[in-house]
Amino acid sequence: MKDKKHPVIVVGSGAGGAMAAYVLTQAGHRVLMLEAGRDYDPKTETPMFKTNGEAPLMGAGNVDKDFGFYDATVDGGWSVPGEPYTTGEGSDFLWWRARMLGGRTNHWGRYSLRFSEHDFKGKSRDGLGADWPIEYSDLAPWYDKTEYLVGVCGTNTGLDDMPDSSDGVLQPPPKPRVPELLIAAAAKKLGIPTAPMHRAVLTRAKDDRQACFYATPCGRGCSIGAAFQTTTSLIPMAKATGNLEVVTDAMVKNVTVDQHGKVTGVCYVDKKTKTETCLTANVVILAASACESARIMLNSKSKHHPSGLANSSGQLGRNIMDSTGTGLGAYIPALAGRPRYNEDGHTANHLFIPWWGHKAQEKGELDFPRGYHFEIGSGFGQPGSGVSSGLQGYGKALKQQVRDKYGSSVYLSLRGEMLPNEHCYMEIDDNVKDKWGIPVAKFHWKWSKHELNQVAHGLKTAKEILETMGATFDYPLPSAEKAILKGGQIIHEVGATRMGDSPKDSVTNQWGQTWDCDNLFVMDAGVFASNPHKNCTLTIMTLAMRNATWLSEQMNKGAL
Amino acid sequence: MTSKYQVKLSRRESLKWVGALSASTLIPNSVSALTIAAEKNTGKGHWPKLTLSPINAKGYGKDPNLLIPPKSPWPKTLTAEQLTLVAVLADIIVPREGTVPSGSEVGVPDVVDEWVSAPYTRQQHDRLTILSALTWIDDEAQLRFEQSFVNLTEQKRLQIIDDIAFEREDNDNAFMRIIPAFARFRSLVLAAFYSSPAGMKDIGYMGNVPIMGDYPGPTEEAMTHLAQVVKQLGLSL
Ligand SMILES: Cc1cc2nc3c(=O)[nH]c(=O)nc-3n(C[C@H](O)[C@H](O)[C@H](O)COP(=O)(O)OP(=O)(O)OC[C@H]3O[C@@H](n4cnc5c(N)ncnc54)[C@H](O)[C@@H]3O)c2cc1C
Ligand code: SF4
Numbered sequence: 001m002k003d004k005k006h007p008v009i010v011v012g013s014g015a016g017g018a019m020a021a022y023v024l025t026q027a028g029h030r031v032l033m034l035e036a037g038r039d040y041d042p043k044t045e046t047p048m049f050k051t052n053g054e055a056p057l058m059g060a061g062n063v064d065k066d067f068g069f070y071d072a073t074v075d076g077g078w079s080v081p082g083e084p085y086t087t088g089e090g091s092d093f094l095w096w097r098a099r100m101l102g103g104r105t106n107h108w109g110r111y112s113l114r115f116s117e118h119d120f121k122g123k124s125r126d127g128l129g130a131d132w133p134i135e136y137s138d139l140a141p142w143y144d145k146t147e148y149l150v151g152v153c154g155t156n157t158g159l160d161d162m163p164d165s166s167d168g169v170l171q172p173p174p175k176p177r178v179p180e181l182l183i184a185a186a187a188k189k190l191g192i193p194t195a196p197m198h199r200a201v202l203t204r205a206k207d208d209r210q211a212c213f214y215a216t217p218c219g220r221g222c223s224i225g226a227a228f229q230t231t232t233s234l235i236p237m238a239k240a241t242g243n244l245e246v247v248t249d250a251m252v253k254n255v256t257v258d259q260h261g262k263v264t265g266v267c268y269v270d271k272k273t274k275t276e277t278c279l280t281a282n283v284v285i286l287a288a289s290a291c292e293s294a295r296i297m298l299n300s301k302s303k304h305h306p307s308g309l310a311n312s313s314g315q316l317g318r319n320i321m322d323s324t325g326t327g328l329g330a331y332i333p334a335l336a337g338r339p340r341y342n343e344d345g346h347t348a349n350h351l352f353i354p355w356w357g358h359k360a361q362e363k364g365e366l367d368f369p370r371g372y373h374f375e376i377g378s379g380f381g382q383p384g385s386g387v388s389s390g391l392q393g394y395g396k397a398l399k400q401q402v403r404d405k406y407g408s409s410v411y412l413s414l415r416g417e418m419l420p421n422e423h424c425y426m427e428i429d430d431n432v433k434d435k436w437g438i439p440v441a442k443f444h445w446k447w448s449k450h451e452l453n454q455v456a457h458g459l460k461t462a463k464e465i466l467e468t469m470g471a472t473f474d475y476p477l478p479s480a481e482k483a484i485l486k487g488g489q490i491i492h493e494v495g496a497t498r499m500g501d502s503p504k505d506s507v508t509n510q511w512g513q514t515w516d517c518d519n520l521f522v523m524d525a526g527v528f529a530s531n532p533h534k535n536c537t538l539t540i541m542t543l544a545m546r547n548a549t550w551l552s553e554q555m556n557k558g559a560l
Numbered sequence: 561m562t563s564k565y566q567v568k569l570s571r572r573e574s575l576k577w578v579g580a581l582s583a584s585t586l587i588p589n590s591v592s593a594l595t596i597a598a599e600k601n602t603g604k605g606h607w608p609k610l611t612l613s614p615i616n617a618k619g620y621g622k623d624p625n626l627l628i629p630p631k632s633p634w635p636k637t638l639t640a641e642q643l644t645l646v647a648v649l650a651d652i653i654v655p656r657e658g659t660v661p662s663g664s665e666v667g668v669p670d671v672v673d674e675w676v677s678a679p680y681t682r683q684q685h686d687r688l689t690i691l692s693a694l695t696w697i698d699d700e701a702q703l704r705f706e707q708s709f710v711n712l713t714e715q716k717r718l719q720i721i722d723d724i725a726f727e728r729e730d731n732d733n734a735f736m737r738i739i740p741a742f743a744r745f746r747s748l749v750l751a752a753f754y755s756s757p758a759g760m761k762d763i764g765y766m767g768n769v770p771i772m773g774d775y776p777g778p779t780e781e782a783m784t785h786l787a788q789v790v791k792q793l794g795l796s797l
Contacts, residue, residue: 038623047626049768053755056620056629058671062680064619069629075622175777178786185795203774213770220626334789341779344767382765383754389747394653394725399762402750406763470793 006032007555009266009281011252011296013037014103015537016524016544017287018230018238019146023548025243029555032279034250034268036288037099040074042106042231046223048216052384060385068384072107072221074100082435086442093443094488095291101248102231103289104491105537107219109348110200110227111375112152113534114143116163118358119417122530126369128450129419130319132529133501133510136163142546143538144169147198150228150541151206153346154198161355161371162195171203173350174214177343179335179378179410180351186468192356192461197349197375200228200538209233217347217382227346250277253438254300255284255520261304263520269436283519283551283560287544290526291320291426294496295441298428310497310514315507317427319420319495320443321531324372324451325485328462329411330471337404343380352376353412353465355533368453372416372533374462380407412465414458417533420495421448424487445487452480459483492536497526512547519560523547564640565647565669604734606703608695612688617679636670637677641708643669645694648710652721653746654753660762663753671752672745686744693741697724700738 008024010017013035021031047070052059055069066077075081076098087093098104117136123129144166153171156164173196176184184194201218202225205211209225209232218227225232238244249271256264256278265280286293294317300309308316355371388402423446432440459477467473477483500506503515512527514520523544525536554560617634624630638646650663650672676687700720701709709717724735724742731739753759778786790797 045626050626051755051757051760051768053752053757053760054629056633057675057678057680057683058751058755060682062619062678062682064622064624064680069620069624070626077622081622172774174775178778178782181778181786181797182789182795185790185797186793189795212775213772214775215768215770334793338789339779339781339785340764340766341782342766342769342771342776343778345775380765380767382768383751383760383763385748385751385755387754387763388750389743391743391746391750392726394721394746395655396657398746398750399654399657402754403763468793468795 006030006265006279006281008032008283008285009034009279010285010287010523011266011293012103012286012288012524013101013230013235013246014098014287014289014524015105015230015540017285018102018105018234019541019544020285020287020523020548021244022234022238023545024552025238025241027549027552028243029552030243031238031245032281033244033246034252034266035101035246035248036251036271037075037101037103037248039248040101040106040231042072042102042221042229043223046072046221048220048223052382058385067107067219070217070220072219073098073104074106076100083440084432084434085440086429086432088442088444091443091445092486093445094486095441095443095493096488096491097289097292101246102229102235105229106221106231108537109535110218111349111352111535112147112150112154112198112200112538113354113373114163114165114198115139115532115534115539116161118160119530119532119534122370128369130498130500130505130529133499133506138510139539139542139546142542146538146542146545149545150200150233150538151202151209152198152200152538153196153203155196157193157195157354159193159195159354159356160358170198173197173199174203174212174345176350177345177379178338179332179407180349180376182332182335182469183353183376183378183410183412183465184351186465187353189468190464192353192465194351195354197352199346199348201346202226203346207233207237212346214342214346215344251436251438252288252296253436254296255286255309257300257302257304257309257517261302261517263309263517269438271436283521283555285521285523285548285551286526287523290493290496290524290528291441291443293522293524293526294426295428297497299439305516310507310516310520312516313503313505313507315498315505317496318425319498320424320426320493321418321420321495321528322487323490323492323531323533323535324416324418324447324455325414325490326455326458326480326483327377327411327413328459328466328477329377329409330466330469330473331405331409332466332469332471333408334470335408335410338407340380343407345379349376366457368450368457370417370419370450370454370533372414372454372458374458375413375415377411377413378407378409410466410469412462414455414462415490415492415533415535416451416454416458418531419448419450420530421446426496443487447484447487451484455484456480492525492531494525494528494531494536497522498529499527500529511550512543513551521547521551565644565664567643567670606696606699606734607737608692608699610688610692610695612691615677615679615684615687617677619679634677634679636673638669638673642691642694643673644710645698646672648717649697649745650749650753652717653749661758663749666753666756666758668749668752672748675748686748689741690745690748693738693745696738696741
């Protein structure tokens with residue numbers, strides 16, 4: 001492996017990396033994938049039917065397993081032992097990392113919403129942020145292909161915030177449940193639509209993946225392959241071509257260049273032997289996640305690239321965005337003691353509230369640009385460590401309170417679009433190295449009034465919806481400053497290597513190809529020019545599919 | 561009623577806690593100095609000052625086996641007496657009702673022990689709260705009745721519990737600290753009970769079973785109820 005030159009090296013096996021590898025190997029190109037985490041097989045490792053009661057601490061989260069004992073995240077989370085990051089003064093930023101084959105696709109929420117034309121051209125409309133160098137129509141056919149391959153359930157709604165998929169692409173969504181229907185009824189009264197959530201979950205069998213059986217939280221992983229993760233779909237499919245080789249426990253340090261500044265390969269630390277290996281390649285694709293790919297590039301300084309690889313624009317590490325996040329929940333008296341039934345469903349939103357305010361924004365009626373959506377938390381979930389608090393008394397009367405309260409609260413989680421600003425960026429911390437000897441990332445973060453006004457609006461709206469359902473609030477809403485979650489906390493970080501139509505103000509072109517090195521590509525969310533409120537991963541995969549297809553053609557033509 | 565609580569291996573067996581077997585032989589590291597800073601017999605305003613030795617055990621780590629959870633990642637720390645007290649309290653909070661077992665019957669004390677012995681921040685915080693509450697309850701029993709709580713009659717036990725189990729406007733100042741501490745203990749007991757198989761059944765959780773074909777959605781009964789709710793609220797589906 002050491003001596004031969006690899007046609008393509010892909011760094012990272014998550015959403016972007018696996019899609020790139022899938023497309024290239026299908027097209028007959030040999031690919032070597034380097035993954036920092038350990039090998040991972042959901043088929044044999046997923047605790048699907050285990051109950052919270054069987055887990056240590058009733059499955060409650062902690063520093064070892066942030067989202068609970070059974071969460072699929074391996075060797076990662078908000079902290080990775082031996083792999084710190086730092087933050088600038090006054091900056092709060094949380095960086096989620098998964099160190100495992102498949103990356104975060106093993107445990108993501110699988111919400112998969114298309115960006116629309118509106119989303120790609122925000123700057124043309126309100127002068128803020130940056131336009132994408134592509135149009136919706138450039139991506140639409142690729143969205144179709146990705147949704148079909150990945151397996152997304154949902155419907156075409158005709159809503160202006162939700163572009164339709166072509167016929168036969170989406171799988172049917174599951175029926176909505178009682179609390180979701182009640183929220184829909186309340187929202188309707190306020191003129192706010194609800195729609196089936198689009199989720200990368202199969203409701204019909206596909207390839208060798210089974211249809212969802214409507215039990216078991218998807219965050220644990222899905223050993224039957226119904227919930228999309230690259231480890232049960234793209235990676236095995238790419239391997240089946242015979243063209244994919246995967247090396248796990250391979251922590252990439254930097255990308256190497258020749259005397260002309262052209263990319264020659266990568267160096268990585270083998271975590272098992274703690275030795276460093278450098279490999280040569282014709283093409284390198286970074287898909288280690290937005291900030292990790294930027295970190296690798298910033299750590300790849302050379303004579304030709306003194307401020308980091310492919311950073312002639314100075315934009316590398318800049319323009320980082322997350323989704324905005326906050327939420328409001330309430331006890332709904334009318335749902336107390338309601339009739340029981342199996343409410344697991346596909347264990348996440350069957351309905352959600354898409355952004356409805358484009359028109360009001362056009363008319364200048366809102367004091368913030370860009371939109372948000374609400375995800376719904378509700379239902380007769382499996383009891384765990386948080387099943388009942390805030391109750392009174394003891395004995396039979398107490399138990400009756402528990403039963404009455406069960407399934408009678410709802411929660412609206414806001415996920416909104418953030419605009420890039422000059423205070424949100426990452427650089428390399430010259431003083432700190434991780435345990436592999438690689439200099440770490442340092443994050444700077446500050447919300448602007450756009451995000452704060454948006455969050456304030458969202459809280460007010462959530463309260464109206466909940467009150468319409470009969471909830472009462474005996475406390476004032478928190479201020480937006482207090483209510484907004486930290487940067488990075490929604491885990492939709494994008495933008496550190498953004499694309500554009502000029503090498504002056506962007507790191508890559510529309511194909512994820514860096515302006516400065518034609519054989520270096522970025523195929524994760526780093527290339528996003530904006531971060532629409534719609535969760536980013538479907539678009540990461542769609543871009544990776546489109547751009548890897550283009551790359552394959554370039555290779556076939558001998559252009560690369 | 562006052563018999564010693566027997567650790568429920570069945571409940572936690574899958575976890576293979578070594579600590580479960582040796583719980584009663586572990587050196588009690590919780591109560592080192594029981595201070596009753598109050599006048600005898602009135603039981604007013606006391607609060608134990610516990611010096612808890614820090615728990616330095618390791619957690620289960622970032623990559624535990626999820627199918628067969630880790631073997632005894634941290635030792636349990638409650639003494640036999642404390643476990644028995646937790647059992648008695650668990651049964652006051654969740655008494656047996658017909659065929660539905662009580663808190664102690666489904667092993668609530670073991671789960672509480674595991675929780676207060678865990679090396680994570682939230683659990684360590686709860687540990688002080690809960691061990692203080694347990695100590696307070698015994699102190700209160702001594703002050704009021706000159707007996708430990710588990711040796712009291714049901715009626716005397718409830719006299720104490722009635723004072724601390726409700727948050728009211730006119731709560732006696734003397735109970736200001738025990739009321740929230742007891743509340744935290746109560747939610748832990750409820751969680752431990754309702755996450756057990758008997759508890760899940762009692763609360764009416766019907767999921768975690770595979771369904772072939774499409775998700776059927778709400779039952780007719782659930783939809784009828786929803787229709788009523790929607791009407792009452794002046795909404796439409
Ligand atoms: C709990 C949770 C819920 C989420 N819900 C949603 C959702 O509902 N919808 C949505 O769209 N998104 C969601 N996301 C976000 C989504 O998971 C990410 O956007 C997506 O996985 C990013 O894909 P990626 O390929 O860029 O990175 P990842 O999936 O993180 O993959 C990157 C891979 O690269 C590897 N790597 C990193 N550094 C190196 C290195 N130096 N050398 C070699 N390999 C390296 C990592 O180990 C990892 O395996 C969620 C995330 C989390 C954590
Ligand atoms: S709910 Fe469905 S998709 Fe999710 S893990 Fe279970 S079977 Fe898989």
